Amino acid sequence: MRSEDRYVLGHNPLEIERLQLQAAVIGSVTRRLIEQSGIRPGMRVLDIGCGLGDVSMLLADAVSDTGSVVAFDREARAIAIARTRANVAGYRRIEFVVASDESFPAQSGFDAAVGRYILPHQADPVAMIRRAAAAVRRGGIVAFHEPVSEVCGRTFPTMALYVTAERRLNAVFRAMLPQADVGGRLFACFEAAGLPVPRLIWESIAGGPESPLWRLFTMNYRSVFPHMARLDPELTEADDPDTLTERLTAAAVATRAAIIYKPQACAWAIKY
Numbered sequence: 025m026r027s028e029d030r031y032v033l034g035h036n037p038l039e040i041e042r043l044q045l046q047a048a049v050i051g052s053v054t055r056r057l058i059e060q061s062g063i064r065p066g067m068r069v070l071d072i073g074c075g076l077g078d079v080s081m082l083l084a085d086a087v088s089d090t091g092s093v094v095a096f097d098r099e100a101r102a103i104a105i106a107r108t109r110a111n112v113a114g115y116r117r118i119e120f121v122v123a124s125d126e127s128f129p130a131q132s133g134f135d136a137a138v139g140r141y142i143l144p145h146q147a148d149p150v151a152m153i154r155r156a157a158a159a160v161r162r163g164g165i166v167a168f169h170e171p172v173s174e175v176c177g178r179t180f181p182t183m184a185l186y187v188t189a190e191r192r193l194n195a196v197f198r199a200m201l202p203q204a205d206v207g208g209r210l211f212a213c214f215e216a217a218g219l220p221v222p223r224l225i226w227e228s229i230a231g232g233p234e235s236p237l238w239r240l241f242t243m244n245y246r247s248v249f250p251h252m253a254r255l256d257p258e259l260t261e262a263d264d265p266d267t268l269t270e271r272l273t274a275a276a277v278a279t280r281a282a283i284i285y286k287p288q289a290c291a292w293a294i295k296y
Contacts, residue, residue, distance in 0.1 A: 040076065040105065042243040047078035049240050053227050053288045054079060054140055054169050058086045060225065061167045061292035063136050070159050071095035072139035072152075073125065077106025077118070079140045084115045096121040096129055125152060128159055136165035143170050143206045143213070144197075153217035157295050166219060167292035170207035172226075173197055177241070177286045183275050186283075189245055189268060192256070196248045199255055210291035222291035229285045233276040237283045242269040 063069060065088035071080045074095035083093045097103050100122050107120045121129050125146070137156040143149040156166050173194060179186045198204045206213065214222040231237045246265040253259055275281065 038243070039247055042240070042247055043076055044078070045236060045240050045243060047076070049229060049236055049285070050140075050169075050288055051078065051082065053225065053229070053290060054082055056225055056227075057167055057169050057290035057292065058082060058138070060223070061136070061165050063087065063138075063165060063167075064091075066090040067135035068133075069093050070128070070131075070134045070137040070156075072128075072137060072156060073097055073142040073145075074106055074120070075099075075102050075141075077109050077120070079138060080106060080118050080120070081110060081113060081115055083138060084110075084118050087117070089117060091117065093118045094121060094129055094131060094134070095119065096123040098122070098124045125155070128155060132159055133161045134159050134164060136160060136167065138165075138167045138169075140169040141171065143168060143210075144173065144201045144203050146206075147202045149203050149206045150213050150216045153213055153219065157217060157219055160295050162295055164295050165292055166214075166295060167290065168210065169288065169290045170210065172207035172287040172289050173201075174205045174208050175287050178284045179276070180282045180284070181279055183272070183279070183281060185268075185272060185275060186241075189241075189263075189272075192252055192263070193245055193248060196252045196255060200248070200251055207287075207289045210289055214291055214293050219293040219295065222293040225290040226287055227290075228287045231283055231285075233273075233280055233282075235283060237285050238272055238276055239269060241283070241285070242272060 063086045067087045069083045071083055071093055074080045074097045080093050080095040095118055103120050103122050110118050123129055137159045146152045176190050245268055249265045
């Protein structure tokens with residue numbers, strides 16, 4: 025397995041909590057991708073890089089009891105958590121597998137292959153899309169949901185603290201991720217992988233001063249702060265992640281601010 029393709033934030037308790045909050049925030053976008061791409065009851069679907077199993081369970085809802093989901097991730101800890109969560113929630117038609125991105129589960133002929141927040145971590149996202157396409161039957165669906173990291177989130181009114189934190193956060197992701205900007209290049213990547221021009225959902229999630237988006241943003245910041253500190257030794261007390269949530273929340277409540285999260289891009293195509 026190539027080291028540059030590893031999930032760089034690990035699976036410590038803070039990151040697990042962050043991933044679950046992120047899944048709750050962006051889940052409605054993924055549901056629209058599943059529905060609009062044509063995933064239906066009775067289908068057999070592959071979940072690529074399933075992490076803690078949130079997309080796996082959304083897919084299981086879509087394919088119903090007559091379908092099935094095979095979900096894989098390279099991280100055994102993530103698979104163990106995903107399997108436990110799915111069992112507790114009553115999902116019995118999801119098979120969780122530990123496997124690397126380069127060695128998809130041996131089965132093929134899936135009706136659909138889906139990945140969420142996968143391509144930025146790949147040294148070669150086009151190769152990943154090709155592998156996804158190879159796993160599905162002719163007429164099957166290839167779909168990916170990715171963040172558009174090149175477009176910054178915003179607040180209204182503009183909050184200087186948020187602008188600074190967002191700038192630092194994006195600098196870290198650009199330094200850490202092999203393909204941080206791939207969410208804005210899905211058209212080109214799908215075509216380079218030999219698929220038809222994909223259809224696209226491009227959506228920004230917004231919320232008011234009590235929105236969980238503020239907490240997700242600060243958890244993102246906290247998760248990458250150790251990398252941030254290595255990249256910029258001149259950080260000051262104002263950059264402290266331990267107080268960022270309180271400071272941002274107080275400012276948002278005082279100004280009744282809205283937060284616009286960075287866009288989510290979902291692309292899907294039919295394999296001919």
